[in-house]
Amino acid sequence: MNRQTTLATDGHRPLYAQIEQVLRDAIISGEQPVGHLLPPETELCAKFKVSRYTVREALRRLSDMGLVARRQGAGTIVISNQPPRVFVQSARSVDELFQYAVDTRLVVTSAAVVDLSGEEADLSGAPEHSRWLRIDGVRQDKLGQPICTVTVFVAERYAEVADDLATLKGSIFAHIEQRWAVQLADVLQEISAGQLSAAIARILGTKRDAIGLRFRRRYSDGKGETVLTSINWHPADRFVYATHLKRNAD
Numbered sequence: 001m002n003r004q005t006t007l008a009t010d011g012h013r014p015l016y017a018q019i020e021q022v023l024r025d026a027i028i029s030g031e032q033p034v035g036h037l038l039p040p041e042t043e044l045c046a047k048f049k050v051s052r053y054t055v056r057e058a059l060r061r062l063s064d065m066g067l068v069a070r071r072q073g074a075g076t077i078v079i080s081n082q083p084p085r086v087f088v089q090s091a092r093s094v095d096e097l098f099q100y101a102v103d104t105r106l107v108v109t110s111a112a113v114v115d116l117s118g119e120e121a122d123l124s125g126a127p128e129h130s131r132w133l134r135i136d137g138v139r140q141d142k143l144g145q146p147i148c149t150v151t152v153f154v155a156e157r158y159a160e161v162a163d164d165l166a167t168l169k170g171s172i173f174a175h176i177e178q179r180w181a182v183q184l185a186d187v188l189q190e191i192s193a194g195q196l197s198a199a200i201a202r203i204l205g206t207k208r209d210a211i212g213l214r215f216r217r218r219y220s221d222g223k224g225e226t227v228l229t230s231i232n233w234h235p236a237d238r239f240v241y242a243t244h245l246k247r248n249a250d
Contacts, residue, residue, distance in 0.1 A: 007048055015050050017099060019058035022048075027067050027081050038068065038076040064242055101171035104147060108137040111162045116153070124153035124229045125218055133159040135172070138203055139232070148215075148234040149200050155227055158182075173219045173228050182227060186220040193236065200233050211236045 007018045026032040039047070044055045059076055062068045069079045114120070114134045121128050133154040139147045154161060158176050168175055176182055196204070196212040204212075215232045 007050070014095075014099060015048070016054045016057035016061070017103065019044070019048050019050065019055065020061045023058060023062060024065070024067065027062075027078055030081065032078050034078050034081050036078055037074070038078065040075060060244075064240075101174070102169065104142075105140045105144075106137050106150060106165075106168070106172075107140060108135060108165045110137075111135045111165060113156060113159050120153070123151070123216070123231055125226060126153065126229070131156045133162055135162070135165065146204050147239070148232040149203055151231045153229045155225070158227065172230075176227060183222050184219060184227075185222045185224070188218045188220070190216045191241070192216075196233060196235070204233075204235050206235045206238075213239060213241070215241075 007015055023032070023038065032038060038044070038059070041052055041055050041059075044058075045052055048055070059068065059070060062076075063070055067078065067080050068076050070076050112134060113131055115129055116124060116126050116132055117128055120134070121130075124132060126132055133152075133156065135150070135152040135154065137150045139150050141147055152172055154172065154176070158180060161172060161176055161179070164175060164179075165172075173184065177184060192214050193211060194214060196206065196208075196210050198208050200212065201208045201210055213234045213236050215230075215234070217230050217232075218226055219228045219230075221227050
């Protein structure tokens with residue numbers, strides 16, 4: 001890995017995510033074998049022409065995946081060359097939440113405008129009998145393995161986003177922001193656990209009575225109006241949600 005590598009600067013993927021991908025590919029291919037140390041941070045900074053913070057974030061993501069271990073005074077050692085069986089999602093900001101959609105693939109199974117009532121209204125947080133675009137699908141990793149089921153409710157005024165789903169790369173909300181010049185102001189996230197339905201368990205390839213984690217995220221604009229609500233079900237034994245918290249400076 002001595003040759004210099006040029007990273008894309010088009011803004012679609014953060015530099016740390018690109019570096020993580022390069023290093024992950026090198027580990028999985030055997031170029032960086034198990035038991036060997038990755039190049040020092042200073043060498044990686046020079047190779048990719050980035051800051052030490054960017055390199056450390058890439059290494060942190062590899063550590064979260066279980067591919068490397070960072071040892072004080074010894075560097076970063078490769079401990080596995082197998083893609084993680086457990087999907088790890090890390091989010092410290094809205095940008096990282098959007099990056100999750102870029103790093104994965106949403107396979108849409110249905111999209112239609114519906115009148116919300118009962119459970120649908122409760123899930124979306126929308127008034128009874130209001131009309132919303134409902135999108136259902138499965139989010140997959142880069143190997144095509146299912147990560148979670150996805151149900152998204154989009155306010156009817158943005159229902160034309162359904163026309164773009166076949167070619168959409170990235171998050172639905174980010175696309176709405178760009179197409180309609182909507183500014184995201186707030187994301188409310190709720191995480192709960194429950195038993196997967198038979199249909200969801202079948203899609204995710206897990207046991208019928210398996211426990212799942214439900215992520216509900218409500219995206220609001222500057223007026224406080226809900227633009228989109230997403231409901232994702234993950235199998236609890238194959239998913240880790242990592243949050244990095246820091247204490248505020250005194």
